Amino acid sequence: MSTESDVRLEIAHVLFIDIVDYSKLLINEQRESLQELNQIVRGTSVFQSAEAAEKLTRIPTGDGMALIFSTALDAPVECALEIGKALKSRPDLRVRMGIHSGPVSGVTDVNDRSNVAGGGINMAQRVMDCGDAGHILLSKRVADDLAQYRQWQRYLHDLGECKVKHDVTVSVVNLYTDEVGNPAFPEKFSAIQRQQDVPGTAKLRATSRRLNSWLIAAPVLVALLLAGGIWLFLHQNAPKSAKSASSTLPPAAIPVLDKSIAVLPFENLSSDKENAFFAQGIQDEIITTLSKISGLRVISRTSTARYKSAPENLPEIARELRVANVLEGSVQKSGDRVHINVQLIQAETDAHLWAQSYDRQLTDIFSVEGEVAKKIADSLSATLSPQEKARVETKPTENADAYVLYLRARQYQTRPDNFLQDFRSAAELYQQAIALDPNFALAHARLSAVTSQIYHWFEPTEANRQKARTEAMESLRLQPNLGEGHLALGLYLYYEEADYEGALRELDLATQALPNDGDVGLYIAAVQRRRGRWAEAIAAYEHALAIDPRNQITLYDSSQTYFGLRDWQNALRGLDRVLELAPDSVNVKIQRGYTEFFWKGSTAPIKAALESIPANLDPDGIVTFARWDVSLMDRDPAAAERALAACRLETITSQPGVPLPKSYLQACIDLVRGDNASAQKNFEAARPAIEKTVSDSPQAATQHAQLGLFYAFMGRKEDALRETQRAVELKPISQDVIEGAVVQDFQALVFARTGETDKAVSAIERLLTTPFAVDYADESITLSDLRTRWEWDPLRKDPRFVRIIAGPEPKTFYK
Numbered sequence: 001m002s003t004e005s006d007v008r009l010e011i012a013h014v015l016f017i018d019i020v021d022y023s024k025l026l027i028n029e030q031r032e033s034l035q036e037l038n039q040i041v042r043g044t045s046v047f048q049s050a051e052a053a054e055k056l057t058r059i060p061t062g063d064g065m066a067l068i069f070s071t072a073l074d075a076p077v078e079c080a081l082e083i084g085k086a087l088k089s090r091p092d093l094r095v096r097m098g099i100h101s102g103p104v105s106g107v108t109d110v111n112d113r114s115n116v117a118g119g120g121i122n123m124a125q126r127v128m129d130c131g132d133a134g135h136i137l138l139s140k141r142v143a144d145d146l147a148q149y150r151q152w153q154r155y156l157h158d159l160g161e162c163k164v165k166h167d168v169t170v171s172v173v174n175l176y177t178d179e180v181g182n183p184a185f186p187e188k189f190s191a192i193q194r195q196q197d198v199p200g201t202a203k204l205r206a207t208s209r210r211l212n213s214w215l216i217a218a219p220v221l222v223a224l225l226l227a228g229g230i231w232l233f234l235h236q237n238a239p240k241s242a243k244s245a246s247s248t249l250p251p252a253a254i255p256v257l258d259k260s261i262a263v264l265p266f267e268n269l270s271s272d273k274e275n276a277f278f279a280q281g282i283q284d285e286i287i288t289t290l291s292k293i294s295g296l297r298v299i300s301r302t303s304t305a306r307y308k309s310a311p312e313n314l315p316e317i318a319r320e321l322r323v324a325n326v327l328e329g330s331v332q333k334s335g336d337r338v339h340i341n342v343q344l345i346q347a348e349t350d351a352h353l354w355a356q357s358y359d360r361q362l363t364d365i366f367s368v369e370g371e372v373a374k375k376i377a378d379s380l381s382a383t384l385s386p387q388e389k390a391r392v393e394t395k396p397t398e399n400a401d402a403y404v405l406y407l408r409a410r411q412y413q414t415r416p417d418n419f420l421q422d423f424r425s426a427a428e429l430y431q432q433a434i435a436l437d438p439n440f441a442l443a444h445a446r447l448s449a450v451t452s453q454i455y456h457w458f459e460p461t462e463a464n465r466q467k468a469r470t471e472a473m474e475s476l477r478l479q480p481n482l483g484e485g486h487l488a489l490g491l492y493l494y495y496e497e498a499d500y501e502g503a504l505r506e507l508d509l510a511t512q513a514l515p516n517d518g519d520v521g522l523y524i525a526a527v528q529r530r531r532g533r534w535a536e537a538i539a540a541y542e543h544a545l546a547i548d549p550r551n552q553i554t555l556y557d558s559s560q561t562y563f564g565l566r567d568w569q570n571a572l573r574g575l576d577r578v579l580e581l582a583p584d585s586v587n588v589k590i591q592r593g594y595t596e597f598f599w600k601g602s603t604a605p606i607k608a609a610l611e612s613i614p615a616n617l618d619p620d621g622i623v624t625f626a627r628w629d630v631s632l633m634d635r636d637p638a639a640a641e642r643a644l645a646a647c648r649l650e651t652i653t654s655q656p657g658v659p660l661p662k663s664y665l666q667a668c669i670d671l672v673r674g675d676n677a678s679a680q681k682n683f684e685a686a687r688p689a690i691e692k693t694v695s696d697s698p699q700a701a702t703q704h705a706q707l708g709l710f711y712a713f714m715g716r717k718e719d720a721l722r723e724t725q726r727a728v729e730l731k732p733i734s735q736d737v738i739e740g741a742v743v744q745d746f747q748a749l750v751f752a753r754t755g756e757t758d759k760a761v762s763a764i765e766r767l768l769t770t771p772f773a774v775d776y777a778d779e780s781i782t783l784s785d786l787r788t789r790w791e792w793d794p795l796r797k798d799p800r801f802v803r804i805i806a807g808p809e810p811k812t813f814y815k
Contacts, residue, residue, distance in 0.1 A: 012057075012104045013142075014124035015076035017041070017083070018064030020094040020133040024335055034063075036093055041065065044082035046075055059121070064095075066121055068104060073145055074152070077175065080136045084180035087134075091432055098128025099175075100139040123170065130162035130172050130189070134182030140171035147648065154650040155181075157421075160616035162188050184412060184425035187277075259380045260323040261344075262299040263287045267309035269332035269339075279331040281407030282340065282369070284414070286327070289373040291516035292391045292483070295382030298516035299323055300548045306581060318347030325353070325380065327372075336362045336400070342372055344379055354379045362400040370394075391481070391513065397433075397440045405433035406443050413450050419619040420458045420653070426450045441482050444475035448488035456495040457657055460700040465496045483513025487520055498735060500527050518548035532737045552578050556588070559595075564738070564772040566782065566812045568599030586613055590626050594776045601784040606630045621652030628665050629655075629777065633788050637673045641666070651689070655777035656742060658693060658706040661686040671713065672790050683714050694723075701731035701739060705746035709779070712753035724750045733770075741772040745779040752795050761800045768804070769813045783809045 019025075019033050041047055050056035050071050057068040069075040076099045087095055102120025123139060131137045138146070138156070146152040157174045164170060176183050263286055268279035290298045299321050307317055310328050318326060329342040343355035354375055358368050370392045377384055384392065397403050409429035412422045430447035434440055448471035455464040472492050475485035490506030493499040504527055510520045525540035544551070559574025575592040582588065593609035596602075610627055618624055627643035644662055651659045667682035690710050694703045708723030724747040733740035748767060751760035767773040767781040774780050778791045786792050787805045795801040 011101060012120055013069045013071070013073055013076045013101045014099065014104070014120050015067040015069070015079055016061075016064070016098045016100075016121070016124040016128045017067070017095060018061065018128065020096055022063035030063075033093055036090065037064070037095065040083055040086045040090075041067070041079075043086070044079050046079035046082060050075060066124065068121065073101065073142070074149075077136075077138070077142075077146065077152070080175075081177070081180050084134075084136060088180070091435065094133035096128055096131040096133055097136045098124045098126070098131065098139075099137070099142050100124035100127055101142050101145070102139075126164045126170050127172055129164050130159075130170065131174075131186045132182065132184070134184075135186055136175045136181045137186070138173045138175055140173060143173035143175075153648065156648050157183075158616055158618075158648055159186070159189055160614075162186070182425075183421045185421075258324050259295060259382050260297040260299070261290065261325045261327060261376065261380070262304050262318070262321045262323045263290070263327045263329075264304055264307050264311070264317075265309050266328075267330040269330050270334065277408055277411045278333050278338075278404070281410055282331050282365075283329065284410060285369045285407075286329075286342075286372055288514075288517075289369040289392055290376065291514050293373065293377055293382055293384055293388050294515040295384070296377065296380065296516065297323070300516075300518045300551065303548045303551050314345065314347050314350060323347065327376065333362075338362055338365050340368055344376055362404070365400070365403070367393075367395065387481075391483075394479075396442045397437045399433075399437040399440070402433040402436040402440055402443070405429050405436070406440070406446070409433065409443075409446065409450075413446065420454070421619065423450050423454050423458075427454065439478055441475045441478035442484055444471045444478065445482060445484040445488040448472035448475065449484075449491050452488070452491040452495045458653070458659075460496075460697040460703070462697075468492045468496060481513060483510045483517070483520075486510040486513065487517075487523070490523060494523065494527055494530075500531055503527050518544050518551060522553065530736055530738060552581050555581070563595060564774065564812075566598070566774060566809065568595055571595050572599070586617055586619065586623065589613060590622070591776060594626075597788075598774070598780075598782045598784050601787060603630050603633050603788070618647060618649075621647060621649045622655075624649070625652050625654055625660075625665075626776075628652075628669075632668065632672050632790055635672060635790065637669045640669045640672075644669075654706070656702050656706065656775060656779070658703055659689075660706075661689045664690065664710065667713070680714065683710070686710070687714075699730060701727040701743045702746075704730065705743040705779075708750050709746055709753070712750045717754040720750045720754055721756075738772045741767070741770050742775055742779070744770075745773050745775060745781050748781065749779050749791055752792055755794070757795060757798050757801075760795060761798060761804070764801070764804060769810050771812055 017037070019030075019037060022030060022033070025033060046069075047056065047067070050069055053071070055070040057070075059066040059068070067076065067079065069079075080097045080099065083095070083097070087093055100120055100123040102123050104120045127137050127139050137159075140158075143156050143158070147156060155175050155177050157176070159172045159174050161169050162172050172186075174183070174186075175181055263283055266279040266283040268276045270276075270278070287298060287300060290296060291300075303321060309330065311317055314326060318324065324347060326345050326347050327342060328345065329340060332339040338358075338360050340358040340360075341355075342358075344353040345351065346353055356372070356375065358371075360368060373392050374384070374389075376382075396406070406429070409426040412429065413426035415422045427447060427450050430443050430450065433443045434447065437443070448468050451464055451468040451471065455461070455468060468488075469492050472485060472489040475482055475488060479485060486506045487510040490503045490510060493506060494503035497503075504524065507520055507524050507527070510517070511524075514520055521540050521544035525537045525544060528537035528540060555574060555578045559571045559578065562568075562571040562574065572592065572595055575588055575595060578588050579585065579592065589609040589612060590606070593606035596605035606626065607630055610623065610630070613623055624643055624647040628640045631637070631640035631643060644665055647662070650662055652662065652665065654660050663682045664686035667679045667686065670676070670679035670682060687710075690707055694700070694707050697703050704723045705727035708720045708727065711717075711720035711723060724743070727743040728740075728747055731740045731743050733744070744763065744767060748760055748763035751757070751763060764781060764786065768783075770781075774782055778785075778789055783805055786801075792801075
């Protein structure tokens, strides 16, 4: 009999693989899927070389397999990447993978065959269980080992902790490249995601350019106050300074209409909690369908998402949303069957106006939204025009699988905080839906819109520009009157072409088809605001707020209105209101800290905000960027280096939206430390990536401006001046009051860093009174920035500059 000391333990590298939802497949489908997976795995070069060297053990697991490598640490990772590439041509074969290095030991199985078992295999399975289809997840131990090698660092994305069977908690890292892997947050991390993405939170970004690019609605409270100030300025026919407004006045009264309705979140009754996205999607699509009926006033999901599915305080909620009626519902999805319950309630009296249950095949689900919308319209005596009836009855697709992919994509696209990884996940899922149904016009429209968002905030490349246009045009070719198609084309004309008149024409067409869609009104406001058309923008803000009274986008953008006008107190009031509804929003916390810094000159609020953010949350590197930035404002290069060292990303998104290599940020630390030789070495290392950003997006003004500042730090004066001048030419303030001001901020800083002191001081004097010449980054023009930031040090001895920073902050002027 063997004793415990007889067992030989070894460290092996384990790749655990299974087919997602294997048990839901038919028997013949299970067999075919396993055969196909086995063929793919056996065809990988890593598998073949390890097997030839007798360094591989295979264990079938029913719905997949475990591969135990006794070779290099990265063997299972390389194998997983090969498998992932092969699976790209087989989208119907949904596979997830988990990797861990740990102890294994030889055993004899029930068939008297030699096999292996042990904690290393168990842990690999637990890591895999945290993922969804397409994920390649690593244990923290494996990721830490891989992080020691440069070629792996950029592909590792820390997800934090995940609780699996038997209350075991594992630390997990997501591995994905541009081609392989799933960048989306796994569904099992939804609790962590909810902490940073409170439902209904506005689509926020931590950059003045990206944040203000939405330029979306101000709440009635502040919109009317701002409107009054603007009306006065316009009618005096002369530039005036921005006035602070009291935030204690009551909001404007919006009448509660008998034909107004809010659709509360649908309860997910499915035993598989991963189907929560489906319940949310059905709610969202019913809202969208109702929004096509002009006789109703429909509150958007953004305003209702924070409420419970069947709340007890219905009258109070109805008063908050200013609606007379509420629709409650539940969804239960099991396999290819869906059961939906809905009931329409008169909120003040709790009278049930109508209720219905639907038990449908998934392929028949499309008609439910239209049936519900028509029943509600009948119950509230709202008459549908023939055009509205046709729009309500039109099925988006006949393909159930494509529709499920579409609903998943919408979940990612509508998540708060507007992170690049969410937009990419949405785009990929829309593309998968279109692959199943090329005539899915709505998916084409949504793909266009999310591509425009990626273009505008992150990657202004020609490929994204063409993709956005092609998808918008295809949606309208398939369905010429599709409101979402006109909205997508309007976004393209606004974001990619700066064709404001054309964008407004398309958005007007979208309004006719989607009279209750708050996003349309917000984008109209965005276009008008970016043109400097204040009165028209505010009218659009008020209309959007009437549709969406508790929309955090509206609350957020009201604060950004005052932020752009340097009215710090009202900006803070607006941000505080957003945080009341979304207390865990990463971006708003950081922005509030910066806004208080602009007002009072202390960096303590920024540091306090950063301390409140969980250590494992750093989407797109925005938290690292803020930690690095505030450390250098404090002239603490050691703290800045610690912030960089703690970040796994090799490229960090700056506040103005430009991706910056770590070597660039390290070079700035070297400059603050006074080590110019090291700085230039690191700048040179960063140069190819930063120059490539401009070559990939030659018409992007902010990218040119950032390159100009980069050249200034390198001492390349002529190149620096050329690039910032090009930025100003690409985006003049007359064309874009926001980005135009930001690129002029960059130019002023470049003047300061290249010895053009007179030009720098003159630009500062002008920009200190220019709307939106402020940002959450080093080029910002406020007295607190000028007094604190190291970037402005070359001007410290100039008498005009000294006089500027010694005085009070001048008023921001606009017409």
